Amino acid sequence: MKILKICSIILSTLFVSSFAIASDMKVGFIMVGPLDDHGWNYQHSVGIKAINEAFGDKVETIYQENVPEGPDAERVMTQMVLSGADMIFATSFGHMDPVINVAKKFPDVKFEHATGFKTADNVSTYSARFYEGRSVIGHIAGKVTKSNKIGYVASYPIPEVVRGINSAYLAAKAANPDVEFKVIWIFTWFDPAKEADAAKTLIQQGADVIMQHVDSSAIMTVAEEAGVFAYGQASDMSEFGPNAHLTAIINGWGPYYVKRVKEAMDGTWKGKQETFDGIGDGMVIIGKMSDKIPASVRKEAQDLADSIASGDIHPFTGPINKQDGSPWLADGEEADIGTLLGMNFYVEGIEGDIPQ
Amino acid sequence: MLKIEPRKNRSNFLEVSAPVIAVILTMIFGGFLFLSMGKNPFEAIKLIFWDPIMSPTFSEYSRPQLVIKAAPLILIALGLSFGFRANIWNIGAEGQYIMGALFSGSIGLALYPLDAWFIFPLMILGGIIGGIFWAMIPAILKIKFNTNEILVSLMLVYVAEQILALASISFLRNPEGLGFPGSRDLSKYPSASNPELIANSGIHVGVICSFIAVVFLTYFLTYHRLGFQIKLIGQAPKAAKFSGVNVNYIVIFCLGLSGGLAGIAGMFELTGPAGLINIDFNVGYGFTAIIVAFLGRLHPIGILFAGLLMSLTYVGGELAQFMLSIPAAAIQVFQGMLLFFLLSTDLLVSYKISFNLGINNSNPKSKSE
Numbered sequence: 200m201k202i203l204k205i206c207s208i209i210l211s212t213l214f215v216s217s218f219a220i221a222s223d224m225k226v227g228f229i230m231v232g233p234l235d236d237h238g239w240n241y242q243h244s245v246g247i248k249a250i251n252e253a254f255g256d257k258v259e260t261i262y263q264e265n266v267p268e269g270p271d272a273e274r275v276m277t278q279m280v281l282s283g284a285d286m287i288f289a290t291s292f293g294h295m296d297p298v299i300n301v302a303k304k305f306p307d308v309k310f311e312h313a314t315g316f317k318t319a320d321n322v323s324t325y326s327a328r329f330y331e332g333r334s335v336i337g338h339i340a341g342k343v344t345k346s347n348k349i350g351y352v353a354s355y356p357i358p359e360v361v362r363g364i365n366s367a368y369l370a371a372k373a374a375n376p377d378v379e380f381k382v383i384w385i386f387t388w389f390d391p392a393k394e395a396d397a398a399k400t401l402i403q404q405g406a407d408v409i410m411q412h413v414d415s416s417a418i419m420t421v422a423e424e425a426g427v428f429a430y431g432q433a434s435d436m437s438e439f440g441p442n443a444h445l446t447a448i449i450n451g452w453g454p455y456y457v458k459r460v461k462e463a464m465d466g467t468w469k470g471k472q473e474t475f476d477g478i479g480d481g482m483v484i485i486g487k488m489s490d491k492i493p494a495s496v497r498k499e500a501q502d503l504a505d506s507i508a509s510g511d512i513h514p515f516t517g518p519i520n521k522q523d524g525s526p527w528l529a530d531g532e533e534a535d536i537g538t539l540l541g542m543n544f545y546v547e548g549i550e551g552d553i554p555q
Numbered sequence: 556m557l558k559i560e561p562r563k564n565r566s567n568f569l570e571v572s573a574p575v576i577a578v579i580l581t582m583i584f585g586g587f588l589f590l591s592m593g594k595n596p597f598e599a600i601k602l603i604f605w606d607p608i609m610s611p612t613f614s615e616y617s618r619p620q621l622v623i624k625a626a627p628l629i630l631i632a633l634g635l636s637f638g639f640r641a642n643i644w645n646i647g648a649e650g651q652y653i654m655g656a657l658f659s660g661s662i663g664l665a666l667y668p669l670d671a672w673f674i675f676p677l678m679i680l681g682g683i684i685g686g687i688f689w690a691m692i693p694a695i696l697k698i699k700f701n702t703n704e705i706l707v708s709l710m711l712v713y714v715a716e717q718i719l720a721l722a723s724i725s726f727l728r729n730p731e732g733l734g735f736p737g738s739r740d741l742s743k744y745p746s747a748s749n750p751e752l753i754a755n756s757g758i759h760v761g762v763i764c765s766f767i768a769v770v771f772l773t774y775f776l777t778y779h780r781l782g783f784q785i786k787l788i789g790q791a792p793k794a795a796k797f798s799g800v801n802v803n804y805i806v807i808f809c810l811g812l813s814g815g816l817a818g819i820a821g822m823f824e825l826t827g828p829a830g831l832i833n834i835d836f837n838v839g840y841g842f843t844a845i846i847v848a849f850l851g852r853l854h855p856i857g858i859l860f861a862g863l864l865m866s867l868t869y870v871g872g873e874l875a876q877f878m879l880s881i882p883a884a885a886i887q888v889f890q891g892m893l894l895f896f897l898l899s900t901d902l903l904v905s906y907k908i909s910f911n912l913g914i915n916n917s918n919p920k921s922k923s924e
Contacts, residue, residue, distance in 0.1 A: 233883065263876050265883040267838045270828035274620055275873050281613050282878060293835060296740065316735075355834065356724055357735050386720045386834060554724055 224286065224464055226250065227279035228262040229272060231291035232389045238414035238433040239388070240264070242450040243290045243313075245434075249453030250460055258460060268293025276301045280308050286463050288456070289313065291388075292357065298322060309463050309470070314359060316540065320470045325455055328477030329359070330366035330539070331507045332448035333410075334514035335478075335485050335500050336430050337367030339445055340408040341374030342496040343428060350401025350409045351382045352394055352418055356553045358542040360412045365546045366514045367410055370503075372548060380549050381406055391417035402427055408445075419443055428491070435486045446500075447486035454481050475536070479508035515539065520547035558909045559902075569904045574850070574857075577896035578864070584896075585889045594879050602878055603871035603889075613874065619756035621866045623828060626765040627652070627820040629862035631844035633765075633772050634813030636853040641788040643809045647693065647708030648817040649841025650715035651686040655818025656825040657715075657722055658685025660832045663747035664727055664738055674746040679822055686818015687811050689715065694810040698803045704810070716837065723834045742830035749826035761823025766859075768816065773855040781808065817841060846894050868893065 228247055230240040247260050261279060266272050272294045276287055280301070286309040289298045295315035302310045302322045310322040318324055340349050349371060353360050364382060371378045381404055383397040395417040398409050402425045409429040411418045416439040422429035423440035431437065431447025455474065462468040476482035485504050488497045506512040517528030522545040528534060545553060569576075582604070586596035607617040631648045638645045645651075659682035666674050693707035720736075722728075727738040742748045749759045776782040787795040788805055796802065820840065829836060847865050851857030872886035 227877065261877040261880070263873060263883070268833070268835045269838065270623075270824075270830075271838060273828075274624075274870065275877070277616055278613060278870075278874060279877060281616055282874075292735075293833065296830065355736055386717075554721075 222259040223257045224254075224460070225259045225261065225282075225284045226286045226288065226460060227276070227284040228260065228288045228290060229266040229275055229279075229294060230262065230264050231266060231268060231293065232414060233264050234262070236389060236414050237416045237436055237439070239450070240290070240414070242433050243288075243452055246452030246456040250456050253457045254460065254464075257464075266291075266294070269297070272297035273301055277304070280305050285309065286460065287311070292359075309468055311459060318471045318473060323459075323470050323472035323474070325459075325474040325476075326359070327450060327482040328475060329448060329450075329483055330362045330514055331477040331504075332483045332485060333363040333366040334370040334507065335504045336410065336446060336448060337370030338374045338503055339488075339492055339496060339500050340367065340410065340428075341371035341378050342499070343445065343492060344371075344375065344378060344408045346405045346407045347375065347377045348379050348381060348404065348406045350398065350404070350406030351380055352397045352401070352409065352411045352413055353382050353384050354388050354413045355386060356384060356543075358540060361545070361553060362539055362542045363412050364549065365542065368549050369514065369519065369546060374499075382549070382551055384554055385413065387413065389414045391415040394418050395421045398422065398429075399425075431486055437487075437489075442491065444489055445492055446488045449484040449486050451481045451484045477507065478504055479510065521545070522547055522549060559906050560909055562905055562907050565905050566903070566907075569900070573900040573904055574852075574861075574897060577893060577900045580896040580900070581889065581893045585892055588885060588888060588892075589879075589881065592881065592885060594881055599875045599879055599881065602875040603868060605871075606874055607867060607871045617870050619753070619758050621863060621870055622762050623757050623759070624869055625862040625866035626762045627824050627840045628844050628847045628865055629765040629858055630761070630768060630820040630823075631813070631817045631841055632847035632851065632858045632862060633768050633855055634816030635844055636848045636851070636855070636858060637772075637776075637785055638809035638813050639789075639848055640853050641785045641805055641809055642792070643806055644705045645690065645693070645708050645810055645813045646705050646845065647689070647710075647712045647841070648813060648844055649837055649839065650708070650712035651689045651814040651817035652821040652824075652841045653712075653715040653719050653837050654689040655682040655686040655821030656829075656832065656836060657719060657727075657821075658682060658688075658818070659822040660727060660738060660741065660825050661722075663741050663744065663826070667739060667744055667747070670746050672746075675749070675826075678747060678826065679819060682818045682822025682825075683815045684818070686814040686816070686821065688814070689818070690810040690814025691807075694807050697806055704806075708810075712841070719832070719836060720834045723832055723836075727832050729831075736834055738832040740830045741826050747826060749823055757828065759823065759827040761820070761827055764819070764823065765862075769855045769859045776855065781805075785809065817844075846890075850894065850897055864893075865890075 228243060230243055232240045234240050234244045247262060250258055250260055263275050266275050268291060279287060288311045290313045292314045295312060295317055298310050298312045299317050299319060302319050306321055312322060312324050314326045315324050351364055368380050381401055383401060385393045385397050387393060394413050394415055398418040398421040401409055407427045409418055409422050409427060411432050414432060416436045419429050419436045419440040422443035428445050429440060429443045430445055433450045435447045435449060437444035513533040515534035517532040518530045519528040521527045524547060582600050586600055589596045589599040606613050607621060608614055635645055635648055659678040662678050662681040689711060692711060693704040696702040696707055697704045723736040729737060729739045752758050784800045785805060788800060847858060847861045851861035868890050875881050876883060876886055
């Protein structure tokens with residue numbers, strides 16, 4: 200009898216405590232990888248924390264890690280909505296079609312999709328002008344490289360990644376005309392082993408600065424061991440390579456998330472919005488710059504970041520030719536947003552082909 | 556002093572109840588795992604095993620989802636189980652699944668936007684051929700050069716993944732997709748789509764097909780000569796050879812069957828839930844199906860239940876993750892526990908554990924055993 204009594208006490212406390220939360224709004228997040236990747240997904244979790252800090256008990260946040268980009272994403276989002284979520288943030292490009300499908304079934308739920316290009320009455324998209332950050336780190340790379348070879352570990356040949364390579368190359372070339380880029384495509388966003396292998400190959404080919412458009416911190420670790428430089432991707436990765444880490448392009452989702460949740464609560468949230476913010480809006484943040492960068496270069500980089508933020512400098516300003524030598528932008532002309540969003544060509548000077 | 560001794564007769568009671576005991580043990584130890592993470596274990600177990608089937612909030616949606624998620628697992632595991640019975644270890648079903656999807660997808664996309672009744676059946680055929688083709692590579696290498704089919708089939712998974720990536724960014728890429736990887740959405744191409752059979756449930760032809768396969772293969776294993784020969788090779792390879800079983804033929808048959816079923820599973824997944832060929836098309840069904848095959852004790856009916864149970868841990872595991880903020884890794888540990896406990900309770904079917912307190916220990920050797 201005593202055991203039964205103890206059990207019933209445990210049971211009742213456990214159940215009561217967990218069902219006692221009442222909030223005005225429930226916001227769900229789906230991530231393509233683990234939250235502790237120290238990169239892309241981790242920064243979204245920082246954004247979730249910003250929501251929790253801003254709204255406290257008024258907003259309940261739920262999340263799910265490792266959601267594949269296909270029918271599984273559709274199921275997870277549907278279950279989140281059934282559990283009472285009023286708003287869903289899908290944080291990976293490949294969640295795009297699942298978002299559109301689920302949004303059609305639940306017209307009263309608000310959806311936000313990162314980096315995609317499909318919207319609806321209850322679906323908005325958001326992305327950051329990461330290429331602005333790439334321009335700043337490209338400038339630093341051009342200045343600090345001794346071998347004049349810069350390695351670039353790229354994920355998938357989608358416009359966002361191609362844009363980053365072009366932007367970094369243009370800035371590096373402007374800082375150092377002898378600079379060469381070597382790009383390796385590994386067709387994954389998160390695979391520490393593949394990322395490390397690609398970085399090692401680039402270092403063997405003589406690269407002494409490695410850039411990455413993949414999510415893990417493996418490249419930073421390899422760079423530290425090999426005594427070359429690298430950059431934090433999406434968040435500060437200096438703990439993985441205190442000597443290698445030059446600076447980081449940090450994704451600042453917090454302000455946007457807080458703003459959109461607030462709009463949803465106030466009833467002013469709108470679908471069909473396509474947000475594309477940069478350094479000036481705080482969505483792209485240049486991290487702390489390492490002492491290994493000469494002070495003068497640090498100042499140049501900071502000035503470049505400030506000018507991009509204020510709009511005085513656009514990373515894609517003519518004259519720029521395409522890789523095949525055909526003209527793209529005339530002298531002084533700035534790239535239009537449509538071309539940037541669909542960018543599928545290298546600029547002149549980059550060797551190799553985009554996998555087609 | 557624990558001692559493991561073979562039983563004279565296999566325990567019939569344990570044969571039936573071992574999977575149930577394994578599930579109960581998983582619940583108990585999984586509960587402690589969740590408790591150690593500061594989560595309510597009762598609520599977590601309820602979310603995983605009960606809510607997807609019975610909760611008024613989720614069940615209407617998640618019941619058909621369980622079957623949809625289970626269908627490819629069942630189809631692939633059915634094929635694998637025949638090989639596993641005959642000691643032919645196809646570890647590369649994931650690759651055959653991809654090739655099935657690629658072959659059928661290529662047919663569908665090549666004929667786009669033609670509207671004709673024969674496209675869908677042709678794509679099914681393409682899926683089967685794609686899967687068999689990929690499985691025949693380890694089969695023929697094994698017969699001709701005695702290579703290890705475990706390694707060859709596994710390595711071919713990575714080759715298939717590379718071909719899939721290549722296809723998504725080149726020859727199967729959607730020409731209207733603004734340069735992004737991924738093919739056209741076949742689920743929006745009526746002649747090639749695998750539509751819902753029951754409105755809003757998502758249940759498609761592949762689900763029905765997996766049930767038919769269970770019935771057909773149960774019959775085949777029990778009554779057909781080849782089913783008997785497969786069982787014989789696994790249990791007594793020498794006896795099988797003496798009795799005139801053509802081992803090479805069995806290798807071809809088992810790998811072909813598992814490849815074909817994996818290919819057709821890929822085809823149904825492509826034309827139904829997934830809709831399009833993309834770099835991340837495969838999500839590990841081919842590997843999970845290995846667990847399902849053993850969980851179902853390599854028997855078609857067992858595999859049916861094992862597939863549904865596995866699917867329940869996925870769908871319910873997702874609920875537990877976002878409702879209680881349990882990390883994805885903990886759910887994977889939980890799924891791993893299930894297999895671990897099943898294999899360990901399996902041991903008890905043909906062995907018994909006796910406790911020897913050392914009082915009547917006349918044989919000092921047994922201590923070290």
